[in-house]
Amino acid sequence: MSEIVYVMTNQAMPGIIKIGRTNDIELRIRSLDSTSLPLPFECHYAARVESAIEIERILHTLFAEQRIRPNREFFRLSPEKVVTALRLTAHQDVTPRIGVFEDAEEQRAVTETRVRRDRINLRAINVPVGAELVFSRDIDIKCTVINETQVEYQGTVTSLSRSALNILHAQGYSVSSVSGSVFWMYEGETLDERRQRIESEQFEITA
Incomplete structure (x- = not known):
């Protein structure tokens, strides 16, 4: 049975990503939303694969040096590094094409935080x-x-x-x-x- 391996980001935690697996990506995003974080998670990339457990294990091993805690799925890593690795596997891209937010206020908060963070001086x-x-x-x-x-x-x-x-x-x-x-x-x-x-x-x- 195929599952989804995902890469999630949170604008409240710049530079940190979550690598995990699920059967329902939108449900997983909502389940991660809690009062402990001011902003919701966003799915940067989601790949439906046949061997999600194995691919998740490989990714966790590949980026072990960037893992923040051994018993957590959080990594100090660019999400695109994981996307590059996933694109080498046979998979279906099932990344939600629109943001999964409960309301417009969530969308506004995430967008404003992203804009502030993205003011980069080359x-x-x-x-x-x-x-x-x-x-x-x-x-x-x-x-x-x-x-x-x-x-x-x-x-x-x-x-x-x-x-x-x-x-x-x-x-x-x-x-x-x-x-x-x-x-x-x-x-x-x-x-x-x-x-x-x-x-x-x-x-x-x-x-």
Whole structure:
């Protein structure tokens, strides 16, 4: 019997993801919503597979060094790293095409938090003007850095998030907002990973 292996994120826990399995992805998202977290979980990617227990075990082993606690399914890891691994397996993409939120207020809170988090300064993370960024879901999709906050994609100057959203819509997703820094990559790491690494290195220097 097939099950779903999922990658979930929560805007209240930047840089941390959850890797697990379920029979019903929307029910699982709602069951994880609790008063202990101010924002609901979002499904970044969901794959229906024939051997969910085995694939989940492989993913947990593959990313063991990034696991926060041995008895929990949380990892300090870019969600796109797990998506890359899942895309190597035989699976059906069953990621919910729209957000699973109880009401409009939840959607607004998540979107506002994402927008604040996604205000990334490319110069501050050592990505120069003229640099070529690669889209994590398709390495043939690229854009060029124009300034500290904008890129040129298909001849249009736009933001990281808007370009990523347009690409995902073209791929069939109906999400209303995304963090472009999670999808665009430079020198082998997503921009979000790069920001977290540089911030961590700066903290270690000043500590």
